[in-house]
Amino acid sequence: MRKVEELLKEKIPVGVLSNTHGLNGDLKLHTFTNLPEVIAKLVEVIAYNEAQKKFTYCKFEKIKKAHGYFIVHIAGVNTISEAEKLKGFVIYVDKSAFPKSKDGEYYFYELLNSEVYDENENYIGLVEDIVETGNNDVIVVKKNKSSKEEIMIPVIERYVLKIDKEGKKIQVKLPEWLE
Incomplete structure (x- = not known):
């Protein structure tokens, strides 16, 4: 493997x-x-x-x-x-x-397996999937690979504070319904 x-x-x-x-x-x-x-x-x-x-x-x-x-x-x-x-x-x-993605843009592969943290640097999990909804993308975050529990966070400015594509790190503000 x-x-x-x-x-x-x-x-x-x-x-x-x-x-x-x-x-x-x-x-x-x-x-x-x-x-x-x-x-x-x-x-x-x-x-x-x-x-x-x-x-x-x-x-x-x-x-x-x-x-x-x-x-x-x-x-x-x-x-x-x-x-x-x-x-x-x-x-x-x-x-x-692939052409190089511009600032503010991303390819799904650039976000997959990124570590996700809240605004206080608390680890939330890894991006396991990205769902296209039509209006915006939604990242699917799991605490670990064996976990069945998923957190879905819309990829919009209100919730996604920072994306570090090279460092594979995303900082988010958890949506109200997850707090």
Whole structure:
């Protein structure tokens, strides 16, 4: 497992190969990012299937936008049966594939696993997930990995006082309903 963590440490998951498309080995890529320009520029990626515990390196030869997903052709995959073997693989890219986020902006990967503290520097937990609500994002904070208890904090100025992306630290004012 350590090898998996080391290999993916500086990588970001950008999508999952979900199904075949057509007869020539093309696959549907459902993305985790709202930056189509990142997907459009993909060439060499790492694909990992957690259920199978398998890695493969892929070279995208063609990428085209479809309705809510991309259709990709991977070098050496020319039949439906070859493409079937890649279903469920998550595509990872280097962080450098993303444009640098500006002040006041963030990518989800920059906040995930950040330590969260209140305004008195009391440890609250780690950011385990981020939920998009339409109006604003909400960070899901857990005291520890084994805890089932979650605290949800809206990512708005009223509650998020400071985000240190590089230091993986977020300072918040707890919402009234959590005090």
